[in-house]
């Protein structure tokens with residue numbers, strides 16, 4: 001399985017969740033397959049999906065899934081100690097680890113060589129780090145959502161890409177509809 | 193009221209509930225006050241662009257956010273400022289220690305000081321320079337300005353403002 005197939009398999013589980021999605025192909029794939037106001041697509045800023053997701057999780061009550069890649073986490077490795085030291089039971093970081101910089105032509109990353117991101121996350125203080133194979137992604141995500149614990153999932157898959165159109169939504173539209181959705185869900189939670 | 197207390201009071205008055213920071217000697221006192229303020233969730237970060245990501249997330253979660261950092265790190269944040277904060281039109285007050293100005297004991301700090309205002313100018317970031325203590329009188333209005341305009345703003349605080357450290 002390649003990343004786009006992992007994302008496709010996850011849609012039934014994450015479609016109704018707040019999702020912050022990594023720059024490039026992951027956002028384009030999610031946008032093509034299941035565009036939702038609850039998705040925040042990164043159009044730039046490699047590496048910050050996990051940081052945006054953590055900030056969002058710390059600021060409000062709804063669950064937040066940040067979809068990240070091995071290359072992006074390596075770009076912003078400082079994120080893992082911040083995640084490990086700031087408890088957010090509503091935050092799930094999904095690292096789809098295909099061992100390559102997918103959006104730029106599948107150049108190999110160090111995560112595909114000797115560096116083990118799950119071990120790095122554990123060493124950084126992340127308490128619940130789960131490794132899974134590509135085909136286990138939906139079940140692993142379902143369990144993480146049910147657990148009410150902050151979780152880092154490292155999901156290994158094969159490298160490779162499909163053709164996807166770029167996202168033509170204006171960034172301010174993406175941000176506004178996402179914020180409206182976040183606000184609406186938190187307001188509903190307040191009334192529940 | 194000490195200048196650190198005044199700064200924190202203005203953050204709270206402007207309903208800033210989330211602050212991330214990378215420390216600087218000049219900022220040690222204000223970071224300590226921010227950390228102790230019950231109104232503010234302080235999340236130290238490891239790099240300033242990471243911090244700006246945290247702020248973007250907190251802002252989208254309904255909490256006004258700010259970053260406390262040193263001017264020497266401005267370079268590593270330029271892509272984030274352009275492609276996240278500015279592209280998505282988000283407010284972001286940046287309380288910046290302006291190292292390398294008059295009174296600076298470390299020569300190397302001057303090397304980024306000479307680029308600081310030029311970089312902020314190039315990024316079209318409204319920039320305010322606090323040199324005397326009374327310059328902080330404007331902080332409340334500057335913070336309000338950032339949220340009104342949904343733009344990052346830079347508040348450069350130099351050694352004279354902090355009266356040495």
Ligand SMILES: [Mg+2]
Pocket residue numbers: 069070071072096097098099100101102
């Ligand atoms: Mg990758």
